[in-house]
Amino acid sequence: MQRVTIAQVAEAAGVSTATVSRVLSGRGPVSPGVQRKVRRAADELGYQVNSIARALRNSRTDTVGMVVPSISNPFFTSLVESVEHALGRDGKELFLCDARSDPEIEARRLATLVARNVDGIIVSPSHGTLSGPAVQETADRLPLVQLDRFVGGTSTDWVGVDDIAAMRQVMDHLHEGGARSAAFVGSLLTNSSTEQRFAGFRRRAEDLGITVDPGHVLLGDYSVDWGETAAARLAAADGPPPDAIVCADDLIALGVTRACRAHGVDVPGRVQVTGYDNIEFSRLGEPALTTVDQPRDRIAEEAVRLLAAAAAAGEGGGDGRAARGPSAHIALVPSLVVRESTRA
Amino acid sequence: MQRVTIAQVAEAAGVSTATVSRVLSGRGPVSPGVQRKVRRAADELGYQVNSIARALRNSRTDTVGMVVPSISNPFFTSLVESVEHALGRDGKELFLCDARSDPEIEARRLATLVARNVDGIIVSPSHGTLSGPAVQETADRLPLVQLDRFVGGTSTDWVGVDDIAAMRQVMDHLHEGGARSAAFVGSLLTNSSTEQRFAGFRRRAEDLGITVDPGHVLLGDYSVDWGETAAARLAAADGPPPDAIVCADDLIALGVTRACRAHGVDVPGRVQVTGYDNIEFSRLGEPALTTVDQPRDRIAEEAVRLLAAAAAAGEGGGDGRAARGPSAHIALVPSLVVRESTRA
DNA sequence: CTGAAAGCGCTAACAA
DNA sequence: TTGTTAGCGCTTTCAG
Numbered sequence: 130m131q132r133v134t135i136a137q138v139a140e141a142a143g144v145s146t147a148t149v150s151r152v153l154s155g156r157g158p159v160s161p162g163v164q165r166k167v168r169r170a171a172d173e174l175g176y177q178v179n180s181i182a183r184a185l186r187n188s189r190t191d192t193v194g195m196v197v198p199s200i201s202n203p204f205f206t207s208l209v210e211s212v213e214h215a216l217g218r219d220g221k222e223l224f225l226c227d228a229r230s231d232p233e234i235e236a237r238r239l240a241t242l243v244a245r246n247v248d249g250i251i252v253s254p255s256h257g258t259l260s261g262p263a264v265q266e267t268a269d270r271l272p273l274v275q276l277d278r279f280v281g282g283t284s285t286d287w288v289g290v291d292d293i294a295a296m297r298q299v300m301d302h303l304h305e306g307g308a309r310s311a312a313f314v315g316s317l318l319t320n321s322s323t324e325q326r327f328a329g330f331r332r333r334a335e336d337l338g339i340t341v342d343p344g345h346v347l348l349g350d351y352s353v354d355w356g357e358t359a360a361a362r363l364a365a366a367d368g369p370p371p372d373a374i375v376c377a378d379d380l381i382a383l384g385v386t387r388a389c390r391a392h393g394v395d396v397p398g399r400v401q402v403t404g405y406d407n408i409e410f411s412r413l414g415e416p417a418l419t420t421v422d423q424p425r426d427r428i429a430e431e432a433v434r435l436l437a438a439a440a441a442a443g444e445g446g447g448d449g450r451a452a453r454g455p456s457a458h459i460a461l462v463p464s465l466v467v468r469e470s471t472r473a
Numbered sequence: 474m475q476r477v478t479i480a481q482v483a484e485a486a487g488v489s490t491a492t493v494s495r496v497l498s499g500r501g502p503v504s505p506g507v508q509r510k511v512r513r514a515a516d517e518l519g520y521q522v523n524s525i526a527r528a529l530r531n532s533r534t535d536t537v538g539m540v541v542p543s544i545s546n547p548f549f550t551s552l553v554e555s556v557e558h559a560l561g562r563d564g565k566e567l568f569l570c571d572a573r574s575d576p577e578i579e580a581r582r583l584a585t586l587v588a589r590n591v592d593g594i595i596v597s598p599s600h601g602t603l604s605g606p607a608v609q610e611t612a613d614r615l616p617l618v619q620l621d622r623f624v625g626g627t628s629t630d631w632v633g634v635d636d637i638a639a640m641r642q643v644m645d646h647l648h649e650g651g652a653r654s655a656a657f658v659g660s661l662l663t664n665s666s667t668e669q670r671f672a673g674f675r676r677r678a679e680d681l682g683i684t685v686d687p688g689h690v691l692l693g694d695y696s697v698d699w700g701e702t703a704a705a706r707l708a709a710a711d712g713p714p715p716d717a718i719v720c721a722d723d724l725i726a727l728g729v730t731r732a733c734r735a736h737g738v739d740v741p742g743r744v745q746v747t748g749y750d751n752i753e754f755s756r757l758g759e760p761a762l763t764t765v766d767q768p769r770d771r772i773a774e775e776a777v778r779l780l781a782a783a784a785a786a787g788e789g790g791g792d793g794r795a796a797r798g799p800s801a802h803i804a805l806v807p808s809l810v811v812r813e814s815t816r817a
Numbered sequence: 818c819t820g821a822a823a824g825c826g827c828t829a830a831c832a833a
Numbered sequence: 834t835t836g837t838t839a840g841c842g843c844t845t846t847c848a849g
Contacts, residue, residue: 134826145836150828158834180588181528182826185841201554206545213571225569227557244524383757413727415759478842489820494844502818526842529825
């Protein structure tokens with residue numbers, strides 16, 4: 130069962146391949162009678178475009194590549210869903226890649242996407258510095274938008290949230306709940322999310338006079354396990370424990386609350402805990418997490434818009450990248466979702 | 474910045490495009506000296522294959538398409554990870570599609586994958602019957618393997634677990650824990666997972682003399698919300714409540730245990746609860762879930778193997794599909810993971 | 818061992 | 834309105 134080509138349809142309909150192409154891609158004038166004939170022949174033969182051939186000819190694949198640090202992190206999967214949805218409206222497809230939080234794999238993925246002639250790339254870089262070269266190199270060849278995280282030393286469009294502002298809200302809320310000291314649990318400072326969130330945390334803590342013991346800053350990775358470990362360390366440490374534990378994401382916070390429960394530490398009575406991202410499971414912890422909601426749909430929409438704009442500019446303006454103006458940095462404002470892990 | 478083509482490399486190296494192709498694709502004999510020259514030229518120009526052109530020429534994309542009902546279900550994301558990993562070893566890429574549990578979207582996705590000339594398709598059909606036509610039609614054109622779920626009336630390869638055997642283990646375990654009656658919470662019986670699991674549940678319950686009140690079979694969808702709702706309904710129903718609640722997946726079970734906690738129903742003291750899939754979050758519930766672990770890596774490996782075999786058969790044996798023998802049905806044996814939501 | 822040339826399936830000038 | 838033709842970038846006979 131060979132695939133049906135446009136030539137076979139043309140023969141069956143008694144017209145030229147050009148006409149078939151015009152009918153099926155809906156471009157160019159064709160008389161209604163011929164249109165019907167062609168369509169019928171195509172249907173009968175079960176014709177389906179060969180989008181590889183079309184892509185080669187048009188040098189456009191109508192596909193956008195997306196690279197995320199980890200597909201098993203619910204935050205990224207929901208971001209992927211939002212992006213896919215936003216692309217769907219433009220009739221574009223998404224080619225998804227998982228970098229496994231490894232800049233090398235990430236670089237390979239990016240190269241693959243370039244080789245596959247995707248029309249643009251959306252990437253949430255795994256590493257705050259090591260991801261730089263590959264991201265920049267890719268951006269030199271294709272429209273590229275960084276999402277959520279970004280990497281230093283690159284000049285590309287970026288869409289994400291204002292982590293500093295978010296942390297301000299978190300700290301103010303904890304302060305109102307009576308927190309006088311706080312701990313921070315995040316990942317190693319090798320990605321912009323943690324960096325920014327930590328910076329925001331530290332800055333606002335200072336403003337509010339909230340104490341941050343140097344031993345109360347624990348950096349590991351974005352996982353439930355790390356949250357549990359970190360909480361255990363805080364419990365075991367000398368000196369007074371913190372009134373609040375601010376986590377760089379919900380997975381960590383879920384681990385922290387779990388460990389607190391296991392050790393009989395009351396949340397939020399004894400210690401308040403906050404997460405970040407508002408993943409679906411954040412309300413399932415015990416107690417349900419107070420967290421920061423990122424406007425994923427908006428983020429995705431903006432990213433898709435920027436990509437489309439870049440693609441348009443690239444087509445018109447001669448040699449692509451260089452033609453565009455300075456890169457856009459769009460920071461959306463996240464909102465605090467208060468649940469039961471903090472004191473209202 | 475135009476993309477570098479093989480022709481430019483050829484010119485720079487002072488050889489023909491054929492030679493460049495031979496060097497870069499590693500096929501055909503080329504003298505070492507020329508090889509070096511070509512490679513250097515390619516590096517300097519920053520050449521990268523155009524896999525679209527290559528795919529058109531070879532009619533092979535080295536890409537496998539995968540369609541899952543929902544990318545936000547952690548079970549499927551981990552299955553995706555396993556598949557991607559298994560494919561990576563064969564130098565193949567994964568094109569992932571989310572069907573949003575909608576057979577129509579699913580059909581479109583499948584058609585797109587065919588149009589894109591993927592080398593094969595792995596699909597976990599959204600619906601037990603409505604997914605049929607599209608899956609069968611796709612399977613007539615391309616190597617296709619159904620994963621985890623399958624759809625009636627199709628003859629394609631399938632890899633999954635033996636749900637009946639799994640449920641036997643679950644029921645035996647609950648029985649040992651003293652269960653005399655049980656409820657089942659699943660999705661509407663429109664996919665094979667729920668069907669099989671329910672069948673296994675019912676059959677073993679009968680064998681063991683465990684009572685199943687007709688009102689204690691609740692069907693909704695695979696979500697935490699539905700689990701909560703179902704638990705509330707069970708609590709509100711007349712008559713004696715069940716000793717055990719068997720859930721068709723972990724999300725539902727998470728919802729059920731959450732609702733039990735909210736209503737002050739002791740798990741597993743008052744009622745035992747089981748999940749299915751062993752997603753990462755299953756151990757985070759309160760209490761941690763007893764569940765069924767699916768051997769995802771094995772499932773993924775088998776699927777990839779079947780796909781490769783089908784592709785090989787298709788190439789050799791004239792007209793693809795029809796040439797192959799009867800389809801393979803591989804049911805792996807899952808294992809029970811006992812945690813705290815049941816009585817040991 | 819290397820080069821010339823055909824062609825994968827499609828679309829877009831250009832002609833008719 | 835329709836057909837003819839060239840060519841996207843690559844690989845692969847077939848000659849040399």
